[in-house]
Amino acid sequence: MEKFEIHILGCGSALPTTRHFSSSQVLNIREKLFMIDCGEGAQIQLRKTRLKFSRLNHIFISHLHGDHCFGLMGLISTFGLLGRTADLHVHSPAGLEELFAPQLDYFCKNLPYKVVFHAFGTAESAIIYEDKSLVVTTIPLRHRIPCCGFLFAEKRVPDHILRDMVEFYHVPTFELNRIKNGAGYTTPEGEFIPHERLTRPSAPPRKYAYCSDTIYHPAIVEQIKGVDLLFHESTFSKRDLPRAKETYHTTAEQAAQIALAAEAKQLLIGHFSARYEDENLLLQEATALFPHTQLAREALCVEV
Template sequence: MEKFELHILGCGSALPTMRHQATSQVVNVREKLFMIDCGEGTQVQLRRSRLKFSRLNHIFISHLHGDHCFGLIGLISTFGMLERTADLHIYSHPDLVNLLQTQIDYFCKGMSYQVLFHPFDPKAQMVIYDDRSVSVETIPLRHRMPTCGFLFREKPTLNHIRRDMIDFYHIPIWMINRIKEGEDFITEEGKTIPNSWLTIPSAPPRIYAYCSDTAYCPRIIEQIHGADLLYHEATFADSDLVRAKQTQHSTARQAAQIACDAQVKRLVIGHFSARYEDEKQLLLEAQEIFPHTVLAQENLQLTI
């Protein structure tokens, strides 16, 4: 099975603490790295993760609150000092272009690579990235400013050809990929061997959904339905529901309800408020609704 991993770099909320870094994570799809959000300290966490800087070419910013984007200029500057040459693509609300370009022009003159911006409307559901391995689409959310999550859909892989059939029918190397793509095989005697005899279906494509920051938002359920892994913010405990509504964030119980209703396979909760010394109460609240829940933590790696 091809690699599809989630690396948590930071899972705290806006107020810095000694326990958590600001929000950021990296999705590894077949050794291509995609960053989601880039709070302060992200580049240090990226070092600790031992992920290769050179394989990170795309950054997706959910919204323009500082704990989700204040780390961008530092990361861009570091890439310049490393003499990066590959373009860096940033996908975000259109306002980020003006906010960040001024800093790049002032602090990062003469860089050896280009930063390319791809603005999108966070209020609209749309595909904003697509290649042979994965597509990324926006998930419109409910927050105090235009905000979206991101849905990573893996592309189907080719069927697997059976080694015993290659040997039995003496299938030449040049035919192997064609058979993986669905062709039958015709022997030297003219007999047609059905493709279904020769191949094993590949694993179903996987889906990862990222939802932070947002108030309880049931309209996303249809879009994320059946995801293999859901990251959903759980800033507050249920006892702080009033505060969650005021700030348009979610409680752990609400995150779990979304996961349950969307019939996802696993849930990881994060974006924890600084008021909690121990997030175990958030985990227990979520697990009452959705048992397959884990707490996000720095340097946590999850295979999807």
Template sequence: MEKFDVNILGCGSATPTLQHFPSTQVVNIREKLFMLDCGEGAQLQFRKSKLSFSRLNRIFITHLHGDHCFGLIGFISTLALLGRTGDLVIHAHADLEKLLRPQLDYFCRDNPFNVKIEPFAPEKNEVIYEDRSLTVSTIPLKHRIPCAGFLFREKEKEARLIKDMVEFYQIPIRDRVAIKQGADFVKEDGTVVPNAKLTKPADKARSYAYCSDTIYDEAIVPIIEGVDVLYHEATYTNNELPQATSRGHATAAQAAQIAKLANAGKLIIGHFSARYPDNRIFLREAQEIFPNTILANEGLCEKL
């Protein structure tokens, strides 16, 4: 199967610690890189993860709290130093334009590429990016300021041709696209070769949901139903549930409950509060509800 990896570059919350970097992830789909949030030190973590700066396609910012976007100006400056020339598109709340543009005009006025900010409405569930193999749609989240997660979903794939059968029946190139789309093959003498004899089922289309800062909200469940891997913030444990709710965050148990309701394949929890020196407390709490849970950690590469 072609590459679909989720790289964790940072999974801490707002208060800096020696344990974690702020929120940053990179989704690698067929060597095309998509950055999710951009906390401080993102360019350093990009290098540590051995990701290629030249393959960065777009950046998606969930919301405009500093631990999710303070790394942008440094990262953009690094791209310029490395010789990027192609435009960089950032999907974010419209306010990013007035916040980031003055920094770009001052620090990056000689950049060899343009930075384009494409705003989205965080309260809507809509497709904001699409190419021939992928869609990215927003997931409305409930935080203290407008916030949206992102759902990466592969498009349904065509069936795969069985090479030996193609050669045996000497199927012309002009007929192969139709066969991959489900057509039978008709030989010159009128004999019909069934499609099932010529193809293998397509690889399953994969999906990844990134749900950053949010309270517990079952409204997102229909949007992420059946997702292969779900990242859901788990800033607190249930012992601090009142504070989690008042601060616009979720607990590990709540993240697990969302994964369970959505029939997710796997849950990754992160955005850990600095008050917890041992993150295994989050894992124990989540696994009681959703056993297939793992902890986010810098350097983790989850392969879908």
């Protein structure tokens, strides 16, 4: 199968600690890199992954809180020092371009590449990126300011031709694309050969959902139904539920409830509050409801 990996650069929340960097992830999908959020230190963490900076062309910012975007200015500057020439596309809720324009004008006046900002709405789900193999859709969340998660969904790949069967029935080359996409073949003698006899199924398309930051929000369940991997913020323990509600965040137990309702295959929890010195407490609360749960940590790579 083609590569589909999530690299955790940071999984802490707003208050910096010596254990965690602020929120940031990089997805490696078929050797194209996509960054989700860019907290402080993201470029240092990105170097540690040894992923190629030149393959990162799209950055998705969930909301305009500092622990999700303070690292962006440094990353843009570093790309300039490295001689980048390809455009860098930054997708975010409205307002980020206005915030960054004076900083870019002062610190990065002579960038050798263009930073292109794409603002999206947060009230309704929308497609904000698409290429021949991938679609990225926003997931409206409920936080103290406009905020969206992101659903990364592979497009279905056509079925694979069985060469020996194609040769056996002398199928012309010009018929192959049609057969890959579900058609059968009728021989010159009038015999119909079904699609299933000429092909083998392609791997099912994979989906990754990123949900941070948000209060417990069951409305997202239908959109993320059946995802292969769900990252959901789990800032607090259930013992701190009042604080979670006050700050519009989620507990680990609530994240597990979302994963269970969505029939996700795996759950990855992160965005940990600095008050917990041992996040295994959060893991225990989540796995009690949803056993296929893993703690995010810096340098973790998860294959989808």
